[in-house]
Amino acid sequence: SSELTQDPAVSVALGQIVRITCQGDSLRNFYASWYRQKPGQAPVLVIYGENNRPSGIPDRFSGSSSGNTASLIITGAQAEDEADYYCNSRDTSGKLYVFGSGTKVTVL
Amino acid sequence: QVQLVQSGAEVKKPGASVKVSCRASGYTFTGYYMHWVRQAPGHGLEWMGWISPKSGDTSYAQKFQGRVTMTRDTSIRSAYMELSGLRSDDTAVYYCARDLRGPHDYWGQGTLVTVSS
Numbered sequence: 001s002s003e004l005t006q007d008p009a010v011s012v013a014l015g016q017i018v019r020i021t022c023q024g025d026s027l028r029n030f031y032a033s034w035y036r037q038k039p040g041q042a043p044v045l046v047i048y049g050e051n052n053r054p055s056g057i058p059d060r061f062s063g064s065s066s067g068n069t070a071s072l073i074i075t076g077a078q079a080e081d082e083a084d085y086y087c088n089s090r091d092t093s094g095k096l097y098v099f100g101s102g103t104k105v106t107v108l
Numbered sequence: 109q110v111q112l113v114q115s116g117a118e119v120k121k122p123g124a125s126v127k128v129s130c131r132a133s134g135y136t137f138t139g140y141y142m143h144w145v146r147q148a149p150g151h152g153l154e155w156m157g158w159i160s161p162k163s164g165d166t167s168y169a170q171k172f173q174g175r176v177t178m179t180r181d182t183s184i185r186s187a188y189m190e191l192s193g194l195r196s197d198d199t200a201v202y203y204c205a206r207d208l209r210g211p212h213d214y215w216g217q218g219t220l221v222t223v224s225s
Binding site for chain 1: 143145152153154155157158167169170203205208210211212213215216217218
């Protein structure tokens, strides 16, 4: 399968922890990358590889993986974290890429 | 600093073709693959394919095979995505994004392509 499945939406109270998951067969062999996208803006890479953050991404963002599931964790969610989040990885062939369907995160 | 600057918005009629450009600066253009990703209004991100600026090798998502062509011009550090046989459901924002051996670490600002009769 070349699909990556994400929950459509999740909400989190300000300052609390939220986990966003991404499921797919290819994740057993390849790491997921995670992107944050705010309305009208290009996506921004927030987590890649085992658990790497690009420069400028706050350390409240972290990643983990187990079996066919990758997770993005926001520890101490802030109002500015409200956005759509997408996972991305190679497909099962390893030659192409695929995005998850996206998760809308609402900070209450 | 790394920058990817894309060409401006386009309006095309059904059946036409569109060619979007992506000019890179701030890094060695031939050292990193370039991805193309699109996003239809109100929808998620969709990976279209990638090109090696060094060799010109390409890989395309099956959905776009036969309709998409990705090219590059190393002399002006630019990558191109051409989509033919446009339909109304090709209306989307098209992004180029640099490859960091998997993750897409830098993105262009996006190019809106509108397909309408």
